[in-house]
Amino acid sequence: MSNKKVLKYGMVGGGPGSFIGGVHRKAAKFDGEAKIVSGAFSRTYEKTLQTGNKLGLEEDRLYKNYKEMAKKEASRADGIDFVAIVVPNKFHYPVAKEFLNQGINVICDKPLTVTLDEAKELEELTRKNGLLFGVTYVYSGYPMVKQARELVQSGELGEIRVIQGEYPQEWLAEPVEKEGNKQAEWRTDPGLSGSANCVGDIGTHIENTVAYISNLKIESLAANLSIFGKGRELDDNAEMLVKFENGATGSFWCSQVAVGHDNGLKVRVYGTKGSLVWKQEDPNYLELSYLHKPKEILSRGRDELQPTAADAVRLPGGHPEGFYEAFSNIYANFTTALKDKKQGKKVDPDHYDYPDVSEGVQGVQFIETCLESSDQNSKWIDLN
Ligand SMILES: NC(=O)c1ccc[n+]([C@@H]2O[C@H](COP(=O)([O-])OP(=O)(O)OC[C@H]3O[C@@H](n4cnc5c(N)ncnc54)[C@H](O)[C@@H]3O)[C@@H](O)[C@H]2O)c1
Incomplete structure (x- = not known):
């Protein structure tokens, strides 16, 4: 070039x-x-x-x-x-x-x-x-997330029934925002972070990853945002129940006070014929299960992938790729x-x-709806 x-x-x-x-x-x-x-x-x-x-x-x-x-x-x-x-x-x-x-x-x-x-x-x-x-x-830049998307959207797993997403971290289990951690300082400050901390920081990643894989719109949700850190003004843990447009259901959990977790984003998708699991801390593999068949683990760089996933691969299997490559x-x-x-x-x-x-707009709508629901005692709210 x-x-x-x-x-x-x-x-x-x-x-x-x-x-x-x-x-x-x-x-x-x-x-x-x-x-x-x-x-x-x-x-x-x-x-x-x-x-x-x-x-x-x-x-x-x-x-x-x-x-x-x-x-x-x-x-x-x-x-x-x-x-x-x-x-x-x-x-x-x-x-x-x-x-x-x-x-x-x-x-x-x-x-x-x-x-x-x-x-x-x-x-x-x-x-x-x-x-x-x-x-x-x-x-959405990870090859195995792209592979998951291809499998779900081509109907390989059948009709999608349940989607589980979680993103636990431990870094705000202690008040590090008061101990000079710059990233924690602004994330816990409504003047810089907005009305949400945990949901806006990592809950939004769950929403986007699930939407990318499933192409299913969230129809309504009910959320429970919590503040565990003493003196904090913004959420540091949240659970959400979600209903998707096709009738599928799911639950998301994001946390910054989950001791033992670094960046534990995990998405599980369950259809009528099969299911998959993708974990960001082990991103080069995709676990697949089909009814009446032994479990499979697809390996990035080794196994045959769909073209959009294969095009995103940069190294042979066994040489780990991760955040930078994505x-x-x-x-x-x-x-x-x-x-x-x-x-x-x-x-x-x-x-x-x-x-x-437009995915950015969808993310902000998700965050705002979580805040709205939690403020109303976890009432179910439609996303239109
Ligand atoms: N996509 C991801 O996976 C991911 C990961 C981490 C952070 N983020 C996002 O990236 C953004 C930054 O997060 P971070 O962790 O890097 O924060 P950070 O505190 O490490 O860095 C913020 C930088 O912005 C500078 N800054 C602040 N106000 C400014 C202004 N008005 N003009 C110019 N510079 C200014 C600061 O001096 C600092 O250098 C956030 O919105 C965060 O949500 C995304």
């Missing part, structure tokens, strides 16, 4: 000591399709300079704030093709809006926004301005769509297999 075709991008967030910004940068680098050229990596300019210098960026492309960055990048002939937004949840909306208004494509982390109205506004603006908007729901698969599909768009092709995000702004 000629260098000319390499996309240029900028980043908002991802300064010194941050978590996901560095993952985005590695993911974008994986296939050499996009090169970082600018940033407002922090609210403190010195920290932006520190990160920018470390990345070898030109100083005139390091900005004091995201507004200046959006304006100046939009006015340059060699301006960025897209911006990656990796700031705390509350800032996703104002930052994304600024870049969309300047005609710049966006890739943003989840949850898309902290209110449904904001999320819908971003979706409308994206469509109105003819731009692309990816939301990095990373788990993230890079999302970037690869997003940048392919963007390159096609730049060449004048009509781009329908549904055909490129990356999470689009």
Whole structure:
């Protein structure tokens, strides 16, 4: 691939000591399709300079704030093709809006926004301005999640009856937000996190992964959000009962106080003919069971997979792939769509297999409905 075709991008967030910004940068680098050229990596300019210098960026492309960055990048002939937004949840909306208004494509982390109205506004603006908007729901980037999707949606498991999803973590079992843990500080602060913590941080991953695999819409849900950490204002544990449009039922559990768990995302899908289990901490395998047959374990890189799953595989079986590779698969599909768009092709995000702004809206609707239900003593609420 000629260098000319390499996309240029900028980043908002991802300064010194941050978590996901560095993952985005590695993911974008994986296939050499996009090169970082600018940033407002922090609210403190010195920290932006520190990160920018470390990345070898030109100083005139390091900005004091995201507004200046959006304006100046939009006015340059060699301006960025897209911006990656990796700031705390509350800032996703104002930052994304600024870049969309300047005609710049966006890739943003989840949850898309902290209110449904904001999320819908971003979706409308994206469509109105003819731009692309990816939301990095990373788990849809795993080959074995793609394989699960193919099996469920081709009817291999029969009619889907039950879906169980869980995402337990232990990192907020103690008040680390009071002990200098930056990621915990903003996640437990309603002014930065929004009205939800645990559900917005990891419950949303369950919803998106289940929706990606099953293509089933949640019709209604009942949720119970709890706060176990003393003095906390936002949830750190939640259970949800869900009913899907086809009559299937399920339950989701997310927790940040589940001692013994790191990032235990697990999805189980049960149909009339078979079932599957995918675990993010053992992501290279997919457990399958069919009625009257011995259990099977499909191995990524060894066993024959459906084309969308096989295309996402980067290494032979037994060489573990994980979070970085899944993230890079999302970037690869997003940048392919963007390159096609730049060449004048009509781009329908549904055909490129990356999470689009509409999945972001769906995620925020799920979060808001969980909050609404829990506030009303776990009343069942329709999602329309
Ligand atoms: N997709 C995933 O699996 C995944 C994983 C982790 C985090 N996330 C999401 O990524 C986002 C960031 O999370 P994190 O854990 O990396 O947080 P973090 O606290 O580690 O990093 C946030 C960064 O944003 C910077 N920042 C804050 N406000 C800013 C502003 N106005 N302008 C410029 N920079 C600003 C901070 O200085 C910091 O560098 C969150 O929305 C989170 O939900 C997603």
